[in-house]
Amino acid sequence: MPDSVEVIRVLAFDFGLKTIGVATGQSITATASPLASISARNGKPDWSAVAELVAQWRINQLIVGLPLNMDDSESDMSTAARRFGAELKRRFGLDVQMVDERLTSRATAEFTKGNHAASHGLAAVLIAESWLREITRR
Numbered sequence: 001m002p003d004s005v006e007v008i009r010v011l012a013f014d015f016g017l018k019t020i021g022v023a024t025g026q027s028i029t030a031t032a033s034p035l036a037s038i039s040a041r042n043g044k045p046d047w048s049a050v051a052e053l054v055a056q057w058r059i060n061q062l063i064v065g066l067p068l069n070m071d072d073s074e075s076d077m078s079t080a081a082r083r084f085g086a087e088l089k090r091r092f093g094l095d096v097q098m099v100d101e102r103l104t105s106r107a108t109a110e111f112t113k114g115n116h117a118a119s120h121g122l123a124a125v126l127i128a129e130s131w132l133r134e135i136t137r138r
Helices: 047-056 078-092 104-112 116-137
Strands: 009-014 019-026 033-040 061-066 095-102
Touching: 009 116, 033 104, 033 116, 047 078, 047 095, 061 078, 061 116, 078 095, 095 116, 104 116
Parallel strands: 009 061, 061 095
Antiparallel strands: 009 019, 019 033
């Protein structure tokens, strides 16, 4: 009888001050799918909407995209994304991993043709799948 495999179910966030892209994924296939973006005011989302997603998808891992500069330095947005990640951890008691999201916006722009909300969701997918691929290599 095979050993049971723990399935990691993630919720990934493409943090933004006005819009936060969200995707859900899992470790069996290391794939993710976009969910509806969450509106935010100065980076503060409707926390009840986030809580609903965590419960609905039975999430056991949270991922937040970390917007680094091309020279690896951090910006004001990096600080805000880290603050968002810390608040996720405080509210839900789940591990939060920060993932380098450089170039995700550029990569998604050509596929979403200027649809801002769709680009955030697709960026969240790329963030989730990047992290999932990394853990499946271990």
